[in-house]
Amino acid sequence: MSKRVFIDGEAGTTGLQIVERLRRVDGVVVQSLDLHARKDNAARRAMMASVDLVVLCLPDEAAREAADMVEGLGSAAPRLLDASSAHRISRGWTYGFSEMAPEQPQSIAQAARVSNPGCYPTGAIALLKPLVEAGLVPADFPITINAVSGYSGGGKSLIADHNNAGGPAFELYGLSLNHKHVPEIAHHAGLARRPLFVPSIGHFRQGMLVSVPLHLDALPGRPTAREIECALVDRYDGATQVKVRMTPAEQRLDAEGAAGSDVMELFVFENEAESQAVLVARLDNLGKGAAGAAVQNIGLMLGLDARSAAAGKVAMHA
Structure with missing residues (x-):
């Protein structure tokens, strides 16, 4: 029997991507409300009660209200996947980064409520959590995270600015160093000290680089770049959507290099003589950073064949 999924907020960038992907997945039927009914709470509530899974693609406050609406359905409540940042460190919610820990896919599969990770945190956590857990980077070490994203993750206004007026080349x-993703990164990477996070937007539609510079000789044990790379390889061995790559010979990375893909690539660049390294995650902010991760989580939550869920991937090049 097919599983029924309702995307609450399907008209947004992430919602549209999820709907398009799910319509290519065997065993899933996407249920939609007519345009005039999408803000009718009675119609939304009835739809939620009729499906197996609700995906929230809403602003944070609206997502909290929708989650309360689902909770109010009692025994008729469907399972819930929230693509907003409203519940990413909330008690009672499972974090939807399936490669984060060996037990995470099973936790997601069994959870009633799953919070889809943010795009920047996906890259930062992928790089830092294995190193903290391996003891190579102390939890209280001062961490700096720099990142650049394509403009498609910035909402309708920013997208319009870049599409219509050209937008700034880079900004x-x-x-204020108070980005809403900082608590999410710290919590799930296991950091005891608040990281310094500096995001940026480039004049390209999609793609993302997240980088973490490290003075290796300032770390306890003075780990080598090779040891850091091995810790990442050990963590993601066998993962289909997170891959540790060899350092490119040209020592350069294009932020658009993963656009259209659901695979996140991890790199370790080093200056051995100066005991310095830069860790880099490259991903698509609309793929593994948003809709791709959501479809991956939907597949786990609904018990879909992994190959069927993967078939929901669509080309997302501009």
Whole structure:
């Protein structure tokens, strides 16, 4: 029997991508409300009660209200996947980064409520969590995270600015150093000290680089870049959507290099003579950073064949 999924907020960038992907997945039927009914709470509630899974693609406050609506359905409540940042460190919610820990896929598969990770945190956590757990980077070490994303993750206004007026070539933002993703990164990477996170937007539609510079000789034990790389390889051995790559010979990375893919690539660059390294995650902010991760989690939550869920991937090049 097919599983029924309702995307609450399907008209947004992430919602549209999830709907398009799910329509290519065997065993899933996407249920939709008419345009005039999408803000009718009675219609939304009835739809939620009729499906197996609800995916929230809403602003944070609206996502909290929708989650409360689902909770109010009692025994008729469907399972819930939240693509907003409202519940990523909330008690009672399972974090939907399936490669984060060996037990995570099973936790997601069994959870009633799953929070889809943020795009920047996906890259940062993938790089840092294995190193903290291996003892190579202390939990209280001062960490700096720099990142650049394509403009498609910035909402309708930013997308319109870049599509219609050209947009700035590059801009830093979040310079209050209080970006909403910081608690998520710290919590799930196992950091005891708040990292310094500087995000930016480039004038390209999609793709992302997340980088973490390290003075290796300032770390306890003075680990080598090779030891760091081995810790990442050990963690993601066998993972289909997270891959540790060899350092490119040209010592350069294109932020658009993973656009259209659901695979996140991890790299370790080093200057051995100066005992310095830069760890880099490259991913698609709309793929593994959003809709791709959501479809992966939906597959786990609904018990779909992994190959069927993967078939939901669509080309997302601009």
